[in-house]
Amino acid sequence: MKVAYWPGCVSRGFTPELHGSMHKVAQLLDIELVQLDRACCTGAGVIAEHNQELADTLNARTFALAQQVEGAAMMMNICSTCQGAQSECQERLDANAEYRAHVNSTLASEGLTYEKGLTNKNFLWLLVEEIGLDTLRARVRRPLTNLKVGPFYGCYIVRPRDRLGIDAEHPRDHYLDQVIAALGGTVIEYAGMRKCCGFPIITMNKEASLKQAGRHLGDAIDADADCLVTPCPLCHLNLDLQQPLAAGVVGRQLNMPVLHLPQLVGLALGLDPGELGLSRHVVKPTSVIDWSTSVVAAAA
Amino acid sequence: MPEAHDRPAESFTLKLRRYDPESGNAPYWDEHTVELEPHRSVLEGILQAKDRFDGSIGVRCSCRQAICGSCGIRVNGEPALACHTHLDAAKLGAKDGVIEIEPMGNMPVLKDLIVDMDAVHWKKIQRVTPWLLAKQPVPEREYLVSKESMVDVTQTMACIQCGACVSDCLAMEVDPGFIGPAALAKAYRFVGDPRDDEQLERLTDLAEDPQGIFDCTHCFKCVEACPKGVNPMGQIMRLRRIAIGDHHIVDQNNGERHEAAFVTLVKDNGLLHEAELLPRSYGGNSWFGKFAPPAGKELLSSLPVVIKGVLRGKINPKIALFGHKLAKPDLNAVQAIYEKIESRPERYELNLYIVGEDETPEPVAASPEGSNA
Secondary structure: OEEEEEOOOHHHOOOHHHHHHHHHHHHHOOOEEEEOOOOOOOOOOHHHHHOHHHHHHHHHHHHHHHHOOOOOOEEEEOOHHHHHHHHHHHHHHHHOHHHHHHHHHHHHHHOOOOOOOOOEEEHHHHHHHHHOHHHHHHHOOOOOOOOEEEEOOOOOOOOOOOOOOOOOOOOHHHHHHHHHHHOOOEEOOOOOOOOOOOHHHOOOOHHHHHHHHHHHHHHHHHOOOOEEEEOOHHHHHHHHHOHHHHHHHHOOOOOOOEEEHHHHHHHHOOOOOOOOOHHHOOOOOHHHHHHHHHHHHHHO | OOOHHHOOOEEEEEEEEEOOHHHOOOOEEEEEEEEEOOOOEHHHHHHHHHHHOOOOOOOOOOOOOOOOOOOEEEEOOEEEEHHHOEHHHHHHOOHHHEEEEEOOOOOOEEEOOEEOOHHHHHHHHHHOOOOOOEOOOOOOOOOOOOHHHHHHHHHHHOOOOOOHHHHHOHHHHHOOOOOOHHHHHHHHHHHOOOOEOOHHHHHHHHHHOOOOHHHOOOOOHHHHHOOOOOOHHHHHHHHHHHHHHHOOOOOOOOHHHHHHHHHHHHHHHOOOOHHHHHHHHHHOOOHHHHHOHHHHHHHHHHHHHHHHHHHHOOOOHHHHHHOOOOOHHHHHHHHHHHHHHHOOOOOOOOOHHHHOOOOOOOOOOOOOOOOOO
């Protein structure tokens, strides 16, 4: 399937391994990514906090660009924070025709118009709802047998439920669990799996921010997870890049590898850990790499 | 299938968290099976268990119609009003069909399901001066204010002080001193009231407090927890917007600098230049921000992390130094949007609470074949 692909900023900045692994995995899942190179940052909620109309207009521009991609079934992102920020703006744009016309009048100088009703899915949602768990299961070449994976959902992709379309038919707040199981791994439940990673207040209250990250990582260790997986690069920054500092704040050794969702999928689809950029993490995913090389060796 | 209220009584198993701090014993779980029609409330289930099996179960309740705010608890790990949660719905969300009932979080337990609201919730409400500081002179007759501004504050006035948002606030979980969602929503009730005379003083106080408006992690927990649609987090964001946008309050917590840096970096590059965001949030919103003493101190403490990131190839030195940028025509378009909107005399905001959704939603415009659904 063809999608208008919004990678976000951080996946091309401080977590390049996310963007890279998404490209590799897309090929194996027959997803054609048409990258929205002309689109700007979603504002991550901060621009909306500053000026709602500005955030809505910048995101309407991105939506309009996505709607211009010929043959695209929908827009896809790989960042929970982008999903949350975009969904908030789309809720206002889709709710009120007068407001939409007002925003579109600003876009008119570029010849762009946002038409109500864009479908915008995070890769996690697309994986479950469009590709399907059965297809995914059938494509697994290296099942994650005996790998204990803790899902880390974060906030923007699970709350608020109404805005994000989470209901009994679309239990999107359980999709990570379903994907881990479909890939053959063991799902580890732990207290912090749907809590905040702390990233949004890292510059305002660093100690509280790192305490959040440190506690969730500690919870996952206590629940015996080998690694975590997250659909959000900002969560990754606080859980991986900041992990050595978080360990200091909570006063315990952590050393918990944190994978991006496409990396975990890629491993199960048979890609090499190096190709997926696993060596780029601050916390070396040794448990995961050892596991995959040993499985590869055993299979050979 | 008959309507819920026509269905006969069924069995529901309740797993109750019991704790009596005065006993010296640790908390424990207690299971009781009650017989009630499925549309009855979890509160009725608890009261039947108390009536039939164990009179010592501690639970607080009064109105039984979701208006007094007394019966806040956690059902299957999520905050709820016991009287406003149907047994059948609770059973659907329960693991193995057993409904798990606990006291609210972030507040000390007095007994079983009763928490100490005075020690936490009400102290925080008092913290925000929860009364009108009227403009002087007070008019002889009534104040005249726009209908829209009063409808706006009714959203926060809908709070029934149940504490559900306080219970699950993730910032308070790691920083108990955080003023928190209920009290900050209450603060908006007066900041947003055109009759109040101390908007600037209130906002300066809440912005400068290290546990004030900039301590919120934007996690949406309170938005989900609230049984009355108060949207506490949304009100906190509006407090920030008015503090920074209207009063230009530059706080000691980096709140204003962080927002200014973010907005400017996206305007200058189209994309976020992450490596500049951190030093500017501490040192001020310009390229020179990184040389200000607070930024230097912060950079120094983050140095081991930065070096590790660069060595591992996570942080690309070129991106760290120069960031990434949109192509010129697109950057110009983004900047034109900024200029048009930021030059408006007043911010234009769509408040769905006031205007509601379109009564007749537009049909999805016919898009070219193969275009987006």
